[in-house]
Amino acid sequence: MVPTEESAADTPAPPPPPPHFVIVPLVAQGHTIPMVDLALLLAERGARASLVTTPLNGARLRGVAEQAARAKLPLEIVELPFPTDVDGLPPGIENMDQVTDNGHFVPLFDALRKLAGPLEAYLRAQAPRPSCIVSDWCNPWAAGAARSLGIRRLFFHGPPCFYSLCDLNATDHGLRELAAGAAAADVDDGQERFVVPSMPVHVEVTKATAPGFFNSPGWEAVRGECVEAMRAADGAVVNTFVGLEGQFVSCYEAALGKPVWTLGPLCLRERDADAMSSRGADGGQQHSAVAAWLDSKETGSVVFVSFGSLARKLPKQLFEVGHGLEDSGRPFLWVVKLAEASPPEVREWLGALEARAAGRGLVVRGWAPQLAILSHRAVGGFVTHCGWNSLLESVAHGVPVVTWPHFADQFLNERLAVDVLGVGVPIGVTAPVMVFDDESVVVARGDVARAVSALMGEGKEAGERRRRAREYGEKAHGAMEKGGSSYENLTQLIESFGQVEARKG
Known part of the structure; x- marks a missing residue:
């Protein structure tokens, strides 16, 4: 029977595809594990999740892939080829825990930068395009691919909002330069104390313990790229919960000027x-x-x-x-x-x-x-x-x-x-x-x-x-149970990018 115009009009339109989140962790166990938990949580709640890594790290995640397959979850492990032509990096090193010399860390980050091209190629091959990229704060190279394809990007930062707020305030108020100036003037023995500005509680640090990833000499370019990518992102995902550090979550969101999605403790996904x-x-x-x-x-x-x-x-x-x-x-x-x-x-x-x-x-x-x-x-x-x-x-x-x-x-x-x-x-x-x-x-x-x-x-x-x-x-x-702050934040996150998909359709 040939459908009439009237019967065709009565046929409901197919539902839009679920939002697709592309997760890009840093190749270090402490960074990968919570982002794997995030990917599984998203998939369990009906979103599609693609976890992007390299072949050696993908092999480590074989059990995760098998777990997802058994549960029929929409989660995939995407392996990008690891660069082999990086000066100073011994062959076979694809994860931080394989490094045996402090001198190998900068070359490893140089190698990771070269994953930007393969990541963009993967994203271009997706139809429709992914809804959102969630990239580790330490992976600024993912920002360019998101920008060139017009895909919204959130950064995932491993530490709590308390730390991230300290770091952001220290950066914005020149605390690092102040401590460096004290050292240069020989008035700092390494233990002079500095107050972190604009914090809701009193926080003191020394030059040695001041906030900031990649503070050591030789890491200036990496840190600059990470801060720039953070400021260009559409928001942040943090493994914490409001009941633990609510005042720091709200202050961090205000200082950052963009949404902060607190979804943790991600470790409690697995019971x-x-x-x-x-x-x-x-x-x-x-x-x-x-x-x-x-x-x-x-x-x-x-x-x-x-x-x-x-x-x-x-x-x-x-x-x-x-x-x-x-x-x-x-x-x-x-x-x-x-x-x-x-x-x-x-x-x-x-x-x-x-x-x-x-x-x-x-x-x-x-x-x-x-x-x-x-x-x-x-x-x-x-x-x-x-x-x-x-x-x-x-x-x-x-x-x-x-x-x-x-x-x-x-x-x-x-x-x-x-x-x-x-x-x-x-x-x-x-x-x-x-x-x-x-x-x-x-x-x-x-x-x-x-x-x-x-x-x-x-x-x-x-x-x-x-x-x-x-x-x-x-x-x-x-926080992780239905009705809890982190559970409901994840619901809102998925819905907000699902609405993006619906508008595209």
């Missing part, structure tokens, strides 16, 4: 125990052994110790950490990277430590299922490098922290945890170290023992920290 155990790596037997050990411990009795994917400690500092944990008298679960544990003297020393602390201490060599550990009832404290993922994961599970910042945003993250939220005990470091420690011992065993004892103790201050941590944990879960 399944098996998925938590393998998040970021292949969990398997490692998780089973850790879980069995934790199951044997009393509730809230274990201190968990881990310093993220980048910071590496040489033997002298490792030994101080181990002795301090032993001297604290508390049950401990300590993650030591394979590269740290590989020297013969370290292997021997760790074996002796485990023998002395048998039953009370567990050393995990290599990767550990951090999210599953922090959510275990036996864990009552976390010694952390203050990377925002780790701090937020701890807060989300109601676990107070010992703060041991190393570089970048971590010193200001410490100030947020200790001074604002009241959930942290500082270990006492005052100056950053590069990714690869030098031979000096920054923190002595006595400092480790003191901080762990304070964190895990029974006094009034320790009890108040635990109470605050539990309260923020409850707020974190509420």
Whole structure:
């Protein structure tokens, strides 16, 4: 039967395609993991998500792709060919955690810039064009492709709004130049304190701990590109929630002059125990052994110790950490990277430590299922490098922290945890170290023992920290549930770009 004009007019128009978000994380585990969670959240809520990375990093995300396929989620991993002709970058390095020399970081960023062309080619091949690009703050090269194709772009910034507001205010008010001028005039011994302007709370920093990624000599061009791309974006996506730092979210949005979408804690997207155990790596037997050990411990009795994917400690500092944990008298679960544990003297020393602390201490060599550990009832404290993922994961599970910042945003993250939220005990470091420690011992065993004892103790201050941590944990879960601030923000984000698609149609 041939449809008449009247019957054809009665046929409803097909619905517009769902909005398509292209996610472009920095090639570093601490940046990739939350953006993977973002991509999965978008897909679970009906949007299409494409996660753009390189072949080696794509192989690491095979489990994510398989998970999405099993759940029939509209998520794909897009692999762009990694440049091979970059001076100073050894072959095979495609992720920050593969770097073994501080001199390789700038060449790696030079290589990443060359992904701009392949990214634009991918975007041009999409019909219809993607609705939105969400690119890491550290990937300014994605901005040009968005601009040339007229695609709206949001930047994803890993740290909390507290840090980002400090950084933006320091940039806008010349704090970095002020600190540099003090140093040039020989009136700064490295510990002169400067007040961060226009903050809703009093924040002091030194030249060494002033806010800003890429502050070191040689990184000026990269930082300039990142700030320029930030200012050109249509808004920001931040892994935080209003119940944790609402005043800083609103102040940051006002200072930035564009929307700030707070969608976290993104780590709470995953409630399944098996998925938590393998998040970021292949969990398997490692998780089973850790879980069995934790199951044997009393509730809230274990201190968990881990310093993220980048910071590496040489033997002298490792030994101080181990002795301090032993001297604290508390049950401990300590993650030591394979590269740290590989020297013969370290292997021997760790074996002796485990023998002395048998039953009370567990050393995990290599990767550990951090999210599953922090959510275990036996864990009552976390010694952390203050990377925002780790701090937020701890807060989300109601676990107070010992703060041991190393570089970048971590010193200001410490100030947020200790001074604002009241959930942290500082270990006492005052100056950053590069990714690869030098031979000096920054923190002595006595400092480790003191901080762990304070964190895990029974006094009034320790009890108040635990109470605050539990309260923020409850707020974190509420933010991600239907009706919560982060859940509703994600709804509005998807709807706003869905309306863009409808207008295009």
